[in-house]
Amino acid sequence: MLPYLKLAFRNIFRFKRRTFITFLATSVGLSLLIVTISLMNGIDKDSISNIINCQTSHIKIFAQGYHDKLDDYPLDPAIEQPEKRYSTLLEIPGVKAVESRILFGATLINGVDELPCLGVAVETDRDPDLFKIKESILEGDWLEPADSQILLGVDLARDLRVKVGDRLTLRLITSTDKKNFSWNAVDVEIKGIFESGDPNVDRGRIFIPMAAAREELGMTGRATEIVVRLNGYGEKRIEEVQQQIVQSLNGDSGMFQAYSWKQLASGFLAVSKMKTKNSGIVIFVMLLIASVGIVNTMLMTVMERTREIGMLAAMGLKRREILRLFVYEGGMIGLIGSLLGCILGGLFSWYLQVKGFSLTAWGETMQRMSEAVYPVKGVFYADLSFGVLIMVFLFGTAIALLGSYLPARRAARMDPIRALRHI
């Protein structure tokens, strides 16, 4: 095996320019593949992180029947006395924190414009253990339990042209029933402006202390959801805790329903799945380009070295040994090309992991379109993993081996006499 490897290695540097071009095609193709996968993984990771840390946490508990009307953000059916459930929930292994919230439809009026938003009533002392809104405050302060002020996202503040300390009219929808649609209005002061990184939250949500919201919404002692944060468990554990929650809270009553973040973010996950499917086509095309380069190089190599193949056969090399020699050669081109591709792609992905890929240069429309799909703002960060590098390296080498098989078989099947006569 060693002499064939040695010979194959020497042969790949025989025509340096062609080898360089093949390496270039392979390594550029594979490095783009690594960057694409890393970027998609990074976007998915950041999106999921934003969904969990800004919108859903790990598990949400609703009163029976609420989830079916979730898109309307109704106030009923609500959870009565949600605080009484905390001790039961916190006893479940893995549960780190719980909080009651009220989600309600609202609009904000700055005196000129009225913009729709989603109101989120939070328990100000518990919320920071579940969500990252407090740590995302750019200006002003986090809410106190007795406050009647609000927090709003940086994009919503910009759209309304308001700053900390300004006053707005908050219109709270108290009933989403089409026949009995009702609302309440209250003047509120902006206590803080945050930037969570989740465009849906930064552009469309306001946060208000639970007590103030209950009073304005007529929800005393009630909440639309209880949110549960776990101690960083995996998907399987989340499902187990979800079942335990339902069992612990319900007994035989069936009053509560629990949903994991995956169930709540099913829309995004469907888009992500479709994106993975589509990117599979892109990946296939990239690999095809790389493999066509290698097949072409190997075919040219076999044609140019016809007489040498005849000589090798005359010296006693068997067909399988000639085949092996050329497959090794193609494999080595793939191996070195893949290695270069991994280095290039790894470096570029690392750069994108640190610096990110900003959409600002692509214009606001592009930015808005991307935000409509991914809950990530402005800058996409790559997530480079060693597993991706290994996978692409092995895949690139395997494709090269496969791609060189046909030319190698052609070499192995040559009639040595004709090959020796070849000019």
Add this chain to the structure above:
Amino acid sequence: MPLIQFKDVSKTYHTGKVDFPALDQVSFTVESGEFLSIAGPSGSGKTTILNIVGCLDQPTAGAFHFSDRNIAEQTSNQLADIRRHHIGFVFQTFNLIPVLSAFENVEFPLLMKGDLSPQERKRLAGKMLAEVGLADFQTRRPAEMSGGQQQRVAIARALVKQPKLVLADEPTANLDSQTGQEILELMKAMNQKTGTTFLFSTHDRMVMDRADRLILLKDGRIADDEKRR
């Protein structure tokens, strides 16, 4: 027992709808240690005989035995093994492996045989290069050597595995007469020293004159078979 036994060997090539008879009932034997030249005009069947003797081709009719083995009964892998272990080739155009040095080219057949230790392999390759007068050219690649030097390397490569037979197809055709003479002297010396059988195809008068036995071919038949020494 003869090393090569040709008995009524015929070979016909089919090109399109035309049959071209290259050999017509050729019979001869070659004993071990002979220094034999096959001569004749172009198309007389010299290369066809070399191809059959080199186990690269099979007769259309008749029988060819190499070292008492009926070649028609061998599989392609067995034929490759015969070539690998028992037959060395010297080509008109040298056909060295361009990416290997002179030393590595000579070592290559030993690597293919695979039955020697690296030390023994290197010793034999170095010794063989020294015997063809290229001890100082070990690291040179073919492109860095003259035609004569390349043919010496090719001879060393053919002989290093101690084959029973060396086949040389027009070995001097691409060399000037002085170098050709030197190459012939070298092969003769090797024949005498190692007892290896040498079989040439040629239409070079100098090669014919230097051979111990000359088989003349005409139109695929033996016109003359002359032992000179």
